[in-house]
Amino acid sequence: MTQTHAALLDTVADRLQEIRSAGGGAPPPVLVSAQGPTVIVDGVELINLASNDYLGLAAHPGLVQAASDALHTYGVGSGAVRPIVGTMDVHRALERRLAELKDAPDALLVPSGFTANSGTVGALLGKGDAIVSDELNHASIIDGCRLSGARISVYRHGDVADAERALQAVDDADHVLLVTDGVFSMDGDIAPLPGLLDLADSHGATVMVDDAHATGVLGETGRGTAEHFGCSGRVPIQIGTLSKALGTLGGFVAASQAVVDYLRVRGRPYLFSTSQPPSVAAAGIAAVQLLTSDTARRRRLGESAERFRAGLQRLGYDTGASVTPIVPVLLGEEHRATALSSALRRRGVLAQAIVFPTVAAGKARVRAIVTAAHSDAQLDHALEAFAAARDEI
């Protein structure tokens, strides 16, 4: 018998070798502490500028208490997918809170933000439809676009005029979804939502915003990008996650009753992936409550981020278009980003190098994320480390 196929597992091993010899695939830091403004890695306490725990809720005592109470009532697992027997009252209660937070008629809870994006785009659009998408949209949106089978028309990052060109290119589609991240995770800039909404209106397109990094961060009461721009009520499909500012885990879709109910019968993550553990949902309820009652946290977050970004700029670092707590230090070549990250680490600061394929080749950076939980002294210490590390990149 002749062998007609290359051995898959050998090819995979070769590819991995290639990635490693290019400096990729380094193992992640392993924490032996709770998530927080400082963490312990390899026995060393580091100032943590790497997490998405914007409001410092991941280990907040109120959330821990809510989760612990729920553990004793409901146990550790939910036991099934939502429509079978995996819906508990805490899941429904959390959905109502999230709908309120997002000023939407209802919300649907799914296992993660990733599946909220891929499942929603995949379920709502199909052959004959088109999706107009920012070139820097999150991987889960891109996967959803591919899953849907719709035509994909990409526009230049944050460019409303180019979005119009991308819309015109799919003028013959049955339905058009215009989709964007609210806050872009690797650059810390904000989508030009008012312009995109006007554009969508004039072309009969529907807008979906992924507020993974905006919920709890942007807007007077932390409701996200729409509130930030005074466009509340104008975004028909809002995606969110509980895994960032809300401190836990789980994705959600806040939308009209029909969209949410449709996703309950056709959304694949809801139908086919087991629901969040009830303790996680209970902690989520506590998180939303805290977010809406304790506005000082978000104010502190905004002020600290601004001060930290200005500090980096004074040191001569290029922070790009960042206007949020996500502060990239743009370095270009991969080795410069990894050198800066290592130099910071030696000085007690954890800020990860972000390289291809997470960002385009030649656009490597170190990403620093400020949280409300960092003290002024911790951020000053981090800035001193950035200052001292300048000579090592």
Ligand SMILES: *Cc1c(COP(=O)(O)O)cnc(C)c1O
């Ligand atoms: C993190 C992230 C997601 C995925 O959310 P998870 O809850 O972590 O799965 C989706 N969109 C964007 C923009 C993100 O940064």
